[in-house]
Amino acid sequence: MDNPSVVAFSLYVWNENYTLSLAKKIKEKFKNCLIIVGGPSVPKNSENFLKAYSFIDLCVHNEGEDSFKNILIENLKDSPNFSIDNVSYIENDKYFKGGFSRITNLDNIPSPYTTGVFDNIIKDNPEIVFNMILETNRGCPFSCTFCNWGTLTTQKIKQLGLKRVFEEIEWCADNKIEFIEIADANFGIFKDRDVEITKYMIELKNKYNYPQIFNTSWNKVFSVQMVEIAKMLSEAGMMRRFMGSFQSLNELTNKSIKRKNI
Numbered sequence: 001m002d003n004p005s006v007v008a009f010s011l012y013v014w015n016e017n018y019t020l021s022l023a024k025k026i027k028e029k030f031k032n033c034l035i036i037v038g039g040p041s042v043p044k045n046s047e048n049f050l051k052a053y054s055f056i057d058l059c060v061h062n063e064g065e066d067s068f069k070n071i072l073i074e075n076l077k078d079s080p081n082f083s084i085d086n087v088s089y090i091e092n093d094k095y096f097k098g099g100f101s102r103i104t105n106l107d108n109i110p111s112p113y114t115t116g117v118f119d120n121i122i123k124d125n126p127e128i129v130f131n132m133i134l135e136t137n138r139g140c141p142f143s144c145t146f147c148n149w150g151t152l153t154t155q156k157i158k159q160l161g162l163k164r165v166f167e168e169i170e171w172c173a174d175n176k177i178e179f180i181e182i183a184d185a186n187f188g189i190f191k192d193r194d195v196e197i198t199k200y201m202i203e204l205k206n207k208y209n210y211p212q213i214f215n216t217s218w219n220k221v222f223s224v225q226m227v228e229i230a231k232m233l234s235e236a237g238m239m240r241r242f243m244g245s246f247q248s249l250n251e252l253t254n255k256s257i258k259r260k261n262i
Helices: 016-029 047-052 065-075 119-124 162-174 191-208 225-236 251-256
Strands: 005-011 032-036 059-062 088-093 094-097 131-134 179-187 215-216
Touching: 005 016, 005 065, 005 251, 016 032, 047 088, 065 088, 088 215, 131 162, 162 191, 191 225
Parallel strands: 005 032, 032 059, 131 179, 179 215
Antiparallel strands: 059 088, 088 094
């Protein structure tokens, strides 16, 4: 890094200690660099967190795309004001946290695939086998205590348009992406639609030999369509794993974590 103006991190349970150490080093070397953190390991009430890690300038909560864009625009100003939805910070020893907002139309978020963000990276590194993450919907109707997926997006699921999803799968095939990970919390929850998405992936695999392997987090409620999807993927040689969601046989445990075996 050579005098970066903004560095942003996603904090997860598996990278939090490393990431915080790195962020601290960056701030020590580049004092004017804006350090931003988001992700599941950022506390909802981040006041004590920001006080403990004073090298962090801003926390982003919930969905990050619009908030991060607004932060970057505000940061261009001589006197930026980061009173932005889903953003928290401490200024002059006072804690501020903006209101909660969700992205109403996910298709308004530019695709990093079809807009060419990765094209040169793939072109310049022909020896590397690339994998990709694809999102067809966002949100989770469940509110399991040990997981923040449902609470992150207030449990309402929003879909990306099928046209966009198909274009990104086409990009995957065109660029010989071997492994495709669907980032949905419950693939198969939109029964007919997810069957259609699966059929299109298999069609491209048969035509171009890509994508080759499919993985996802499966819907927690089983359906005939889910079995159909799993069968199609298995017959196409694309299935990495098919999982049945199961928590505990101890009913007290299930009650404590607000999770039933469906």
